Amino acid sequence: MPGTVLLLAASPVGRGRLVDAASVLPVLAAVDPAVLSGTDTANVVELADPLEPQAVLTRLRAAATAPGPMTVFVTGQLQLDRKQHLPHLALARTTPATVRYTAFPWAWFREELRLRAPGTTTLLLDLHTDAETWQWLRAHPLDSGRTNAVYGRIAPPPARRSVAVPSYMKAVATILRSGWRPPVDQLHQQAVGRLGAEGYADVVLAAPGSVGAGSVGASVPGGSAPRPPSALKGPRPQTPDGLKNAGGWEDDRRHRNESDPHGAITDAVQAGRHADADALAAEHEQAAVRAHGQGSEEALHWIEVRADLAMLAGDPVRSCRAWLAVAGARLAAGQAADAPAVEAAVDRAHHQWGQIHQPARARELGPELAELRSLVPGRRAGALDHVQQHLVQLQLLG
Known part of the structure; x- marks a missing residue:
């Protein structure tokens, strides 16, 4: 029986573009349809920057x-x-103000695919997010349907004034151009492996079709079940009594600030008030420490929030240092080196360390990262070697 392949690449035109999505289509289109589908024959539908x-x-x-x-x-x-x-x-005409009318609701994937026979549908995703969506993913899994196999990655916002490359999907396409499609979990694992340090900050999707598999978070490449990343989950502590607006938020937002600190933080990030966002998260971190203790999950959650905020503010030094602190605290609390939250913290510290362009600052944090990598090698081969080799290069730079 022939298979069906849908190639969809979309991103806004203009300043709102986070990823050059359509650049992957020529590489995918060069793959034989049967290889794309994993069947003897296949029909291919291609949508490039639809309106x-x-x-x-x-x-x-x-x-x-x-x-x-x-x-x-x-x-x-x-x-x-x-x-x-x-x-x-987001589609070609999408702007932040017109998402509801010009973008494609993710729920439509779930609704249109829900009547298909279980085990017959596979989604391969290479998705990038803006700051608001990255924060939203802390508490909400991306629901792609309960009986669909979902693989891929969700990447955090790229550096300011830059457009990301769909590296994961290009890796998938490059592997398939060999003329053979391996089992999809192996295809995914090989593609993630080619991302190298670039992919350490991503949410990795690896959910075979099974009950609950469509509500995906991060998992180890090729793993058998989804697991949420520590950076995108965790308790949402109640706002301390008497919390005042940080950074001069308008009075009409006071209720939201008090009832939903994550929403207030997102508002600040979207408005470019990164210092205000960090100040509010720091206030919640201190409240969590007072209420639950220094190494509590509640306190670590807010340190993780601040690590992401530093990344969004373009401060990889502060972000790396925060992730190193989280990893060290989790290990000191007796969590295993292969625990998902520990691995996620070290992976994200590694990624942010690679974004530091001041050799002196990178040399300062490198030994601590190398020590953690020796304890927490992670699921991708060569992570410790990468740190050690980069440290040697930094030393040569003086």
Whole structure:
């Protein structure tokens, strides 16, 4: 029975573009359709920077009704609409103010694929996020359907005034151009391995089709079940009594600040008030320390929030230092070196260390990272070697 392949690459035109999504399509289009599908023959539908969500829905619906295996390759960026704060795939005309009308609701993937036979649908995703969506993912899994196999990565916002490359999907396409499609979990593992240090900050999606597999968080490459990353989950402590607006927020936002600190922090980040966002998170961190103790999950959650805020503010030194502190605290508390939260903290410290462009600051943090990497090698081969080799290069720079 022939398979069906949907190639969808979309990102806004202009300043709102976070990733050059369409750049991957020529590489994918060069792959034999049967290899893309993993079947003897396949029909391929390609959507490059579509303009209208209804046009995407029409193509998705038609592809979903075809019998046989279906593989969906999605490259692009996630954004939240301002009314319901739900994730959408941004399209060519999407702006932050028009997400609800010009972007493709992520829930439509789930709805259109839900009637397909279990085990017949695979999604391969290379998604980038803006700051608001990255924060939203702390508390909300990306639901792609309970019976669909979902693999890929969700990347944090790129550096300011830069456009990211869909490296994961390009790696997938390069592997497939060999003319053979390995089992999808192996394909995913090989693609993640090619990302190197670039991918340490990502949410890695590896969820075979099974109950609950569509609500995916991070997992080890090729793993058998999803697991949320420490950076994107955790307790959401109640706002301390008497919390005042930080940084001069308007009075009409006071209720939101008190009831939803994560929302208030996101507001500040979106407005470019990075210092205000960190100050509010620091206030909650101190409240968590007073209420639960220095190494409590509640306190560590807020340190992780501040580490992400430093990344969003373009301060990899502060972000790396925070992730190192989280990893050290978790190990000191007796958590295993292969515990998901420990590995996630060291991976993110490693990624941020690689973003430091001042050799002296990188040399300062490198030995601590190397020591942690010797204890927590992670799931990707060569991580400790990468740190040690980079340290040698930094020493040569003086």
